[in-house]
Amino acid sequence: MSASQWRRSKHIREENMTTFLTRRAALLVAATCAATLGLSAIAEAQSSIKIGYAISRTGPNTGGAAVTTIPNYDLWVKEVNAAGGIKLGDKRVPIEVVQYDDRSNAEEAVRALERLINQDKVDFILPPWGTGLNLAVGPTLNREGYPHLAATAVTDRAPELAKRWPNSFWLLGTSADAAKSLVELLSKLRDEKKIGDTVAMVSIADGFGIDLSSAARPALTNAKFKLAYDKSYPIGTQDLAPIVNEIKALNPDVFIAFSYPPDTLALTEQARITGFNPKVFYTGVGTAFPLYRAKFAKNTEGVMGIGGWSGDSPAIKDYLARHKASAANGAEPDRWASAVTYASLQMLQQAIERVGKIDRAAVIKDLQTGSFDTVIGKVKLENNMPTRFWWVGQWQNGEFYGIAPAKNEGARTAIVPKPAWVAP
Amino acid sequence: MSARSAILGALALAALALLTFVPRLGNPYYLALAISLLQYTVLATAWGMFSGPTRYVSLATTAFFGVGAYTVAVLGEVLPWPLVLLIAAALGAILAALVGLSTLRLSGVYFVIFTFGLTELIRQLVVWFEVNKSRVLGRYVFVDITQSDIYWQLLLLTVAVFLLGWLIARSRLGFALRVIGEDETVAKHCGIDTTFAKVALFAISATIMTLVGAIMAPRWTYIEPSIAFNSMISFQVLIMALLGGAHRLWGPVLGAVPLTLLFELLSARFPNTFTIILGCIFLLIVYLLPRGVAGLFEKLPAKLRGENIKRVAA
Numbered sequence: 041m042s043a044s045q046w047r048r049s050k051h052i053r054e055e056n057m058t059t060f061l062t063r064r065a066a067l068l069v070a071a072t073c074a075a076t077l078g079l080s081a082i083a084e085a086q087s088s089i090k091i092g093y094a095i096s097r098t099g100p101n102t103g104g105a106a107v108t109t110i111p112n113y114d115l116w117v118k119e120v121n122a123a124g125g126i127k128l129g130d131k132r133v134p135i136e137v138v139q140y141d142d143r144s145n146a147e148e149a150v151r152a153l154e155r156l157i158n159q160d161k162v163d164f165i166l167p168p169w170g171t172g173l174n175l176a177v178g179p180t181l182n183r184e185g186y187p188h189l190a191a192t193a194v195t196d197r198a199p200e201l202a203k204r205w206p207n208s209f210w211l212l213g214t215s216a217d218a219a220k221s222l223v224e225l226l227s228k229l230r231d232e233k234k235i236g237d238t239v240a241m242v243s244i245a246d247g248f249g250i251d252l253s254s255a256a257r258p259a260l261t262n263a264k265f266k267l268a269y270d271k272s273y274p275i276g277t278q279d280l281a282p283i284v285n286e287i288k289a290l291n292p293d294v295f296i297a298f299s300y301p302p303d304t305l306a307l308t309e310q311a312r313i314t315g316f317n318p319k320v321f322y323t324g325v326g327t328a329f330p331l332y333r334a335k336f337a338k339n340t341e342g343v344m345g346i347g348g349w350s351g352d353s354p355a356i357k358d359y360l361a362r363h364k365a366s367a368a369n370g371a372e373p374d375r376w377a378s379a380v381t382y383a384s385l386q387m388l389q390q391a392i393e394r395v396g397k398i399d400r401a402a403v404i405k406d407l408q409t410g411s412f413d414t415v416i417g418k419v420k421l422e423n424n425m426p427t428r429f430w431w432v433g434q435w436q437n438g439e440f441y442g443i444a445p446a447k448n449e450g451a452r453t454a455i456v457p458k459p460a461w462v463a464p
Numbered sequence: 465m466s467a468r469s470a471i472l473g474a475l476a477l478a479a480l481a482l483l484t485f486v487p488r489l490g491n492p493y494y495l496a497l498a499i500s501l502l503q504y505t506v507l508a509t510a511w512g513m514f515s516g517p518t519r520y521v522s523l524a525t526t527a528f529f530g531v532g533a534y535t536v537a538v539l540g541e542v543l544p545w546p547l548v549l550l551i552a553a554a555l556g557a558i559l560a561a562l563v564g565l566s567t568l569r570l571s572g573v574y575f576v577i578f579t580f581g582l583t584e585l586i587r588q589l590v591v592w593f594e595v596n597k598s599r600v601l602g603r604y605v606f607v608d609i610t611q612s613d614i615y616w617q618l619l620l621l622t623v624a625v626f627l628l629g630w631l632i633a634r635s636r637l638g639f640a641l642r643v644i645g646e647d648e649t650v651a652k653h654c655g656i657d658t659t660f661a662k663v664a665l666f667a668i669s670a671t672i673m674t675l676v677g678a679i680m681a682p683r684w685t686y687i688e689p690s691i692a693f694n695s696m697i698s699f700q701v702l703i704m705a706l707l708g709g710a711h712r713l714w715g716p717v718l719g720a721v722p723l724t725l726l727f728e729l730l731s732a733r734f735p736n737t738f739t740i741i742l743g744c745i746f747l748l749i750v751y752l753l754p755r756g757v758a759g760l761f762e763k764l765p766a767k768l769r770g771e772n773i774k775r776v777a778a
Contacts, residue, residue, distance in 0.1 A: 098739060100690070140735040146684040146691050148731065151496045155732055158493035172602065175686030184492075197604060204606070245595040247602040247688055254599050272595055274588075 089126050089398070091117070092138040092162035094152035096169055099144025103301065105169035107329060108192055108377045113137075113166055115366040116385040127393045138162055146176035153180050163398045164388065171195055171247065178205050187391075187404045189384040192377045194218070196251060202424035207404045209421060211380050213429040215248075218346060219255035221431035225444040225454065226294060226320065227263050234456045235319045236293040240269035242283055242307075243298040248325060252298040268292050273303070280306045281314075288316040301326030304345070305335060312339055312461040319457035320344060328375035328433055328440050340435035342458035347376025348433020348442030349416070350450030359415040375433060375440035383414035417449060472714065476626065483619055487612040495611050497728060499683075502618040504724050506676050507697070508705040508716035509625050513632070514669035516710035517641040518662060520571070523698045524563070524579035527586050528556050528670045530693035532677025534590060537603040537687040545607065549678055556674025557667045559586075564663035580698070587693035594689075602688040609682040617679045625672055629713040632668070637661055700727075707749065 093113065096105040117135050124132035138160045142149035149168050156162045157180075165186045167174050174193040181188040182205040191211045195201070198210035229235045239260055243249035249272060260267055268290045273283060280303060287295065288311075295318045297307050304326035311321065326332060327345020336343075350356055359382060363373045373379065390413070391406040392398075411420035419426055430442035434454055441452040486498045507525060515522055535552040543551070567578050594601045632638045640661040643651040651658050681687060700723070708719025726745065730738050 097736060140731060141738055143731075143738075145694065145696070146686070147500075147680070150683060151493075151500065151728075152731070154493045154496045158491050159732075172686050172688060172691060175604070176684045176691075179685055180492075245591060245601070250595055250599060250601040274591070 088134045088136040089128075089164070089392075090136050090138060090160065090162040091164050091166060092140075092153075092156035092160055093166035094140040094142040094149050094156065094168055096144040096173070097141040101144035101168075101170050101173065104192070107331075107371075107374050109169040109381055111363065111367045111371060111373065112378060112381040112385065115363055116382065116389075118366060119362070120389065126389055127396075128398075129396045142168055142173065144173075146173060149173045149176055150180055153177050157184050157186070164392070164400070164403075166385070167191065167193075175201075178208055181205070182207055185400050185404070187388065187400060187407055189388060189407070191381040191384040194248070194251075196255070198425060199423060206408070206424070209384075209407060209424045211384055211426055212377060213425065213431075215251040216255040217429065218431045219252055219259050221429075221444045222296070222322065223256065223259040223263050223265075225432055225446070226260075226265065228446070229320070229454065229456055230265075237265050238268045238290070238292040239265045239294040239296060240287040240290060240292040240318075241267060241296045241298075242269070242287070243272045244275055244300050244303060244324070245272045246275045246300065248300065249298040252324070256296065256298070265294075275300070277303065278306075281310050283307075284310040284314055284316055288314055292318055294318060294320040295322065296320075297323045298346075299324040299326070301329065301331075305332070308332075308336060308339075308343065312336075312464075315461065317458060317460050321458050322432070327435075330372035330374065333435065333438065333440075337464065338462050339464065341437070342434065342455045344432055344434045344443070344454070345440070346431065346433070347374070348430035348440055349375050349379050350430075350448070351375075351439040351441045352452075353417070353450055355415045355417070376430070379416050383412075383416045383419060386414045387412040387419060476714075480619075480623065487615055492611060495615055497724075499611065499615050499618060499680075500728070501721060501724050502615070502622055503676055503680060504701065504704055504720040505717050506618065506622050506625055507673055507701045508708065508720040509622075509629065509713070510669045510672035510676075511701050511705045512708075512710035512713070512716040513625075513629050513672075514665045515705065516712070516715070517638070517645045518665070519645050520568070520662075521576045521702070522579045522666075523576060523695075523702065524582045524670070525673055525701045526693055526695050526698040527579075527583040528560065528673035529677035529680075529697055530583070530586065530590075530689075531555055531559060532674035532679075533681040533687055533692040534677075534689075535674075536607070536678050536681035537605055537692070540605045540607045540681070545609070549675060552674050552678035553671050556671045559674075560667040560670030561663055563670075564666040565659070568659065568662045568666065580695075583693055583695055583698065587689045590689050590693075602686060604686055605682055605684070607682050611683070614679055614683060618676070621672070621675055621679065626713065628668070628672075632665070633713060637664060641665055703746075 095110055095113070096102050117137055120126060121134045125134035126132065138156060140152040140155070142152050153165060156165060165181060167188055167190050168177060169192050171193040174190040175195070178188060178201065185207060188205065188208040189211060190208060193210060194212050194215050195210070196214045196216050198214050202208055202210055226235065226239070230237060241253060241256065241260070243253035253270070253272065257267070257270065269287050269292065271283070273280065284307065295311070295316070297304070299307060304323045307323055311317070321342070322344040324346050327343060328347035333340050356379060359379060360372065363378070364370045387407060391403045391410060394406050394410065395402040408421060408424060411418055428448050430448060432442070432444035433440045434443045434452070436452060436455060442448060442450065443452050443454045445451070483498070487495060489495070507529070511522065511525060514520065532552045535555055536548055539548050539551060563582060567575060570578055591601065640651065640656045643654065643656060644658050644661060648658055677692070684691060704719040704723045705716040706719065707723060708717060709715030727742075730741055734741055
């Protein structure tokens with residue numbers, strides 16, 4: 041695919057030019073290809089509800105899609121089909137899946153959806169992973185009148201998008217909301233005299249970090265917090281030690297990092313090594329991943345991060361168990377968007393079953409107005425967005441519980457100050 | 465010669481007539497596919513316009529494409545559409561002139577590496593600016609442009625590119641470039657202003673690429689540096705142009721059309737094994753097209769040398 045591969049193969053060709061090896065190699069390649077094609081051509085058939093999606097199986101989005109989205113799509117389809125399918129009127133019809141790889145590419149995602157709609161004639165479409173791709177496919181889904189349940193997109197323009205595309209549902213909320221919740225929690229902790237008012241904030245120089253820090257900056261200043269440190273670092277920064285050391289010297293009460301999974305891990309590791317242990321230690325995407333607990337074990341205790349879920353609720357416990365049983369090598373879901381993704385699928389199913397036939401306009405209407413029983417509790421959308429989100433979670437005794445907004449059902453009390461790091 | 469031109473012209477007209485029917489099919493999937501075909505045709509042809517005669521292998525396609533897309537992201541909602549396109553084209557031309565003036569003295573692998581780095585450089589500059597100055601990363605493009613609008617613009621651009629290429633090939637500039645491609649020292653001795661010729665053509669080719677980026681941007685609604693500056697575009701365009709043959713104006717089309725269709729077929733039929741199969745097919749192309757793509761480049765000087773030897777012998 042790449043020029044270097046192409047050039048490499050050109051070299052091979054030149055070396056073998058005059059020998060029979062060339063032809064034999066070509067045959068071998070052809071045979072390998074044929075075998076691969078044969079393998080992937082199996083599957084499909086059945087007349088049923090056709091559900092299509094294009095998901096990032098390759099490219100930079102693969103990690104997110106593989107943890108949060110794909111296992112939930114698989115789990116849901118497996119469970120629905122095991123129960124006989126989706127109920128249309130008085131009979132159940134199984135789900136048939138058509139899926140493509142969008143290669144983490146906006147153009148590819150748009151085209152894959154157009155293929156799903158016009159060539160495969162799917163009945164419903166499940167969204168791709170991530171903010172960028174969900175926005176990219178928004179206009180197509182809107183034009184063609186398919187419900188769009190964006191469960192992995194955080195954008196401040198969600199309310200505006202919901203108005204523009206009434207078929208779109210923004211289930212993960214806005215970054216302004218995320219920052220507001222965090223600052224509210226910090227203000228409450230300060231009122232309780234559990235923390236002082238110096239805050240150190242770092243953010244990754246990418247969509248997520250910029251949005252969150254731009255929202256948190258004024259919110260912190262308005263709440264009279266002192267921003268002792270406020271910098272961003274480029275995506276792909278390997279060595280975060282200088283940042284952590286500099287912040288440690290400032291001795292802040294609160295450390296906030298709007299980070300991505302690789303730097304979330306690196307910042308935590310560095311803080312542990314240098315013994316930087318502020319009263320509140322908050323990191324970004326990745327804190328809620330099972331991988332985080334696997335890596336830091338006891339040291340996760342008291343770490344806060346974006347996301348969270350009602351870990352005490354029986355529905356969530358049951359979902360966790362089913363997810364573990366279904367996923368490859370017993371992988372656990374992340375504690376933020378995974379449950380929301382699964383809930384979005386339950387909502388879709390309930391809406392279809394209430395309508396009782398493949399009528400997308402009616403399903404969209406039902407999603408807008410109906411209320412739904414899901415793993416994250418009862419959901420009723422207002423202006424195409426849920427009314428409750430988990431914005432701050434905290435690792436407590438090996439589970440990542442939602443702690444803010446405090447009014448959410450099942451919110452735990454924050455453990456502050458954070459316990460000291462222990463030797464691994 | 466004139467008979468061949470007539471056939472080529474007739475073929476081009478027939479293709480154009482066929483292409484004008486695509487939006488009337490009323491199938492958005494075919495329209496999307498046709499958009500993709502035109503996009504890569506224009507990019508590969510523009511690439512070939514510069515790299516064919518001069519033999520400078522450029523990996524800067526993404527850089528210009530991204531600049532176009534980003535211009536739309538920044539100005540799309542504020543200014544009228546034709547003005548946005550005009551500004552995008554101007555930015556592309558200026559950038560190419562600057563880059564060309566400073567780098568076209570490089571040759572061979574140094575030029576390839578520089579152009580590859582250029583994409584990353586521009587992307588990092590955009591990120592730096594967005595992070596530190598505008599404090600938004602990821603912009604929204606809500607403009608009133610439908611898919612068929614995009615298609616018609618691309619079709620117009622395709623026609624313009626071929627006309628332009630045809631005119632250039634017949635101009636003093638085109639001749640100068642062919643001489644430079646054969647031997648730059650000789651060209652200089654003949655009194656050709658090699659720097660001007662190279663920079664001029666580099667800028668023309670880059671302007672076209674920038675326009676493609678600008679025209680395509682409304683398809684995605686949301687643009688961030690990683691989407692606009694996706695270096696895969698550079699590689700795909702390079703492979704297409706080389707497969708088709710960059711030394712002829714119509715060559716890159718022969719690579720762009722089959723490869724776009726192939727990518728599409730593979731991602732539709734074999735979504736999970738796409739990369740493996742693509743790799744196999746590239747291997748097959750290289751094995752079975754004996755002196756394949758590179759051969760097209762080698763043939764030309766070999767033939768010329770052969771003729772020279774014959775003449776000397778006679």
